[in-house]
Amino acid sequence: MTEAGAVAATTQRLARIELPDNAPLPSxxxxxxxxxxxxxxxxxxxxxxxxxxxxxxGLHLCVREGRLVFDIRDAADNPLHALVLAMGPFRRLIKDYHMVVGSHEQAVTEGASDSTIQTIDMGRRGLHNEGAELLVKRLSGRVRLDFETARRLFTLVCALHQRI
Incomplete structure (x- = not known):
């Protein structure tokens, strides 16, 4: 890795993530x-x-007035920029993701076979990947992020949507 690449790897990253302190998640x-x-x-x-x-x-991630807000902060928690995305393009994926996660949780709780749980998990991963691709696309030209970062952010977007 070049020196510039090493600096970017340590600086162009999230060091803190803040989510709303609303009610706990449903499970x-x-x-x-x-x-x-x-x-x-x-x-x-x-x-x-x-x-x-x-x-x-730092990233303060929330849903406000039906929109997804990426409130980007510096290391001292001073606001730098807020990106606001419409939730509409994410709604179907979020709904499907929650249904699959619920099915997975039910299958584990009820002692379903490993193959059944693996099949459900494959569906969850597929939706997760689709959500990550959409997030990368919606942030294109505004924020560069790798696929794994997008996948994890999509998980948080889904968690925020559960609280609404």
Whole structure:
């Protein structure tokens, strides 16, 4: 990796993620999914907003007035820029994702076969990938992020939508 690449890897990333402190998620499974997504994001991510000073960044992620808000902050938590995305393009994926996650949780709770659980999980991963692709597309030209970062952010978007 070049020196410039090494600097970008340590600065063009999220170092903090803030979510609203609303009511808890509807199940321990959903809460664990959200907690794991945040931990994975903080461990490894690429988040490179166009036209902003070098990071690392903080991200306050919320849904406000039916819109997804990426409130990007500097290391001292000072606001830098807010990106607002319509939720409409995400709604079908979020609804389908919640249905599949509910099916997965029910299958695990009821002791379904491993093959049944794996089949449901494959569907969940497919929806997760589709959501990540949509997020990358919707943020194109505004924020560069890698696919794994987009997947984890999509998990958080789904968690936020559960709270509404």
């Amino acid at each position: 321990p499974y959903a809460e664990a999914d959200r907690t794991q997504a945040v931990a994975d994001l903080l461990a490894a991510n690429r988040f490179d907003p166009e036209g902003l000073p070098r990071g690392p960044y």
